[in-house]
Amino acid sequence: MLVPVRSPAALRLRAVAGRPVSDLPYRRTCNINHPGGSYVMLFRQSCSVSLASQGSTSLFSSTSIRPRPIHLAMASKREEELNSLVVDGRIAAAAAVTVILAVANRVLYKLALVPMKQYPFFLAQLTTFGYVAVYFSILYVRYTRQIVTKEMLGIPKSRFIAIGLLEALGVASGMSAGAMLPGTAIPILSQTFLVWQLVLSALILGRRYAVNQILGCLLVALGVILAISSGSSNGQLLSGIEFLWPVLMVASSAFQACASILKEFVFIDSAKRLQGKSLDIFVVNSFGSGFQALFVFLLLPFLSNLRGIPLAELPQYLRDGAACFLNIGGSLTDCEGAPLLPLLFILTNMAFNISLLNLVKVSSALLSSLVATIAVPLSIYILSLPLPYMPEGASLNVVFVMGTAILVSGLTLYNLPVTGNWLHKDD
Numbered sequence: 001m002l003v004p005v006r007s008p009a010a011l012r013l014r015a016v017a018g019r020p021v022s023d024l025p026y027r028r029t030c031n032i033n034h035p036g037g038s039y040v041m042l043f044r045q046s047c048s049v050s051l052a053s054q055g056s057t058s059l060f061s062s063t064s065i066r067p068r069p070i071h072l073a074m075a076s077k078r079e080e081e082l083n084s085l086v087v088d089g090r091i092a093a094a095a096a097v098t099v100i101l102a103v104a105n106r107v108l109y110k111l112a113l114v115p116m117k118q119y120p121f122f123l124a125q126l127t128t129f130g131y132v133a134v135y136f137s138i139l140y141v142r143y144t145r146q147i148v149t150k151e152m153l154g155i156p157k158s159r160f161i162a163i164g165l166l167e168a169l170g171v172a173s174g175m176s177a178g179a180m181l182p183g184t185a186i187p188i189l190s191q192t193f194l195v196w197q198l199v200l201s202a203l204i205l206g207r208r209y210a211v212n213q214i215l216g217c218l219l220v221a222l223g224v225i226l227a228i229s230s231g232s233s234n235g236q237l238l239s240g241i242e243f244l245w246p247v248l249m250v251a252s253s254a255f256q257a258c259a260s261i262l263k264e265f266v267f268i269d270s271a272k273r274l275q276g277k278s279l280d281i282f283v284v285n286s287f288g289s290g291f292q293a294l295f296v297f298l299l300l301p302f303l304s305n306l307r308g309i310p311l312a313e314l315p316q317y318l319r320d321g322a323a324c325f326l327n328i329g330g331s332l333t334d335c336e337g338a339p340l341l342p343l344l345f346i347l348t349n350m351a352f353n354i355s356l357l358n359l360v361k362v363s364s365a366l367l368s369s370l371v372a373t374i375a376v377p378l379s380i381y382i383l384s385l386p387l388p389y390m391p392e393g394a395s396l397n398v399v400f401v402m403g404t405a406i407l408v409s410g411l412t413l414y415n416l417p418v419t420g421n422w423l424h425k426d427d
Contacts, residue, residue, distance in 0.1 A: 094359045095371045101352040102375030105345070107382050112345035114389045115324065115338035121303065122321025124175060127346050128296050131289040134350060139286040148280045155273065157287060159266050163259045164291020170255035171292075172299050177249035181241060187376055189249040191224050194373055196257035201364070204261050205268070216414025217370070223407025224376045226399055260368070263288070264360050281357050337389045370411065377404050 116123045142148045178186050198217055201207045263284055270279035296303070304314045324335040325342055359368045377400065386392070 091359075091363050091367075094355065094362055095367070098352070098355045098359050098368065098371045099375050099378075101348065101355050102372045103379045103382065104348050105352040106375060106379035107387075108341065108345040108348050110383055111337070111387065111389060112342045114341065115327070115335045116321070116342055118334070119317070119321035119324055121175065121309070122318060122325065123342060123345075124171065125296070125318075126321075126325065126342075127349060128171070128289070128293050130346055131285075131350065131353075132293045135282055135286040135289050139280075139282045142280060142282055148283060149277075151274055151277075152270070152280055152283050155266070155270055155279065155283065159262060159269075160284070160287035161291050163262050163266075163284075163288040164293075165295050166255045166259035166262070167288065167292040168295030168299060170252045170259065171296060172303055173248045173255065174252035175303065177245045177252060180245040181249060186249065187380075188225050189246055190253055191221050191373065191376070192250050193253040193257050194221050194370065196254045197260060200258055200261045201264075204258075205265060207364075213414050216410045216412075219410025219413060220370060220373055220407050221410075223403045223405070223410055224373055226403030226406060259288075260360065263357065264364065267361050278361070281354060281361060285354065285357060341389070370414065374407070374411070377407060 112123065113120060139148060143153070177189075181189070194217055198209065198214065202209065266284055267279055271277070300314070301311050304311055304317075309317050325338055327335050327338040356368050356372065359371060380400070383390075
């Protein structure tokens with residue numbers, strides 16, 4: 001508010017001259033007329049000054065309206081909260097998409113094996129080498145559009161070599177063990193992937209998890225085991241199976257978990273090398289799959305022997321597998337549904353891996369494994385329904401419901417707040 005000045009002009013000038021003009025705080029105003037007297041006004045951006053006197057004594061008073069530090073801090077805090085909500089929303093959306101693709105991936109894998117049940121090794125090889133062609137094609141397009149930079153391509157390849165080797169070992173050991181294990185035992189033993197990730201992320205990335213997070217992961221694994229085992233027979237699941245094969249399946253999960261942790265380490269390290277820029281997903285996918293295909297090719301004689309295929313018969317096996325995949329050749333039987341079902345599986349599997357790696361990028365490898373774990377009982381429920389090329393269904397018992405309830409309880413326990421938002425990498 002402007003205060004009228006009832007002093008002579010000389011007094012007004014002396015009051016103004018008492019301080020340099022540059023030191024006078026003031027605010028802009030439009031109404032300088034007041035019935036009570038006259039004003040001494042100096043204008044600058046967003047300021048005002050008022051001169052006042054009482055009786056014979058002149059009083060120089062100044063007021064300024066400036067942004068208060070507390071207001072700036074509150075605005076900054078609100079902005080951080082909004083940014084955090086946006087990030088959490090992106091992570092939640094990525095997790096939901098990953099769950100859907102994980103369920104579709106498991107269901108289509110079973111459906112793809114209906115026509116390719118005699119040639120699972122060929123399907124695995126086709127998927128591995130198909131990744132290389134598709135990923136490097138996408139990488140080339142993104143490079144020409146300058147989405148992928150030379151600095152991204154200059155990331156040390158030793159990490160990708162290690163990732164490719166670990167994934168190749170995971171495929172080799174998983175296939176050899178899967179050939180000897182009953183079908184229901186494979187997803188149960190595969191859930192050790194979650195435990196391996198919890199341990200390896202603490203060792204390699206230096207993560208520290210709270211007690212509720214560790215117990216939550218254990219409950220998730222227990223719930224998945226109960227849900228999956230509910231569909232098995234009443235006898236011992238691994239009766240008559242050599243001890244080597246379940247151990248080899250657990251080792252396969254360890255190789256894959258270590259590869260996932262290394263991918264997360266690549267993203268963290270590349271952020272420093274690229275000065276804060278985010279490494280493109282297809283750089284990791286392309287080079288990782290390329291080295292994986294290389295090591296799978298080098299392990300081809302070993303893989304063929306584990307599948308019971310002599311090395312001399314391997315070319316004929318691959319030719320028959322290709323003919324069944326294309327559904328051509330009069331001598332082949334039980335290939336109905338190809339190539340549609342295998343192609344749907346390959347495309348969905350690629351989309352799932354991209355979504356899973358994106359979730360690793362924006363959150364953590366442990367969250368990605370938890371999200372993939374949720375899909376296990378969901379996919380079992382869908383597979384229990386009559387499906388095309390699989391008209392026979394299966395009934396789910398109370399154990400499945402109990403396992404699902406334990407799984408959800410584990411996720412709830414894991415998601416309880418500790419010291420911050422658990423979705424972020426630094427928690």
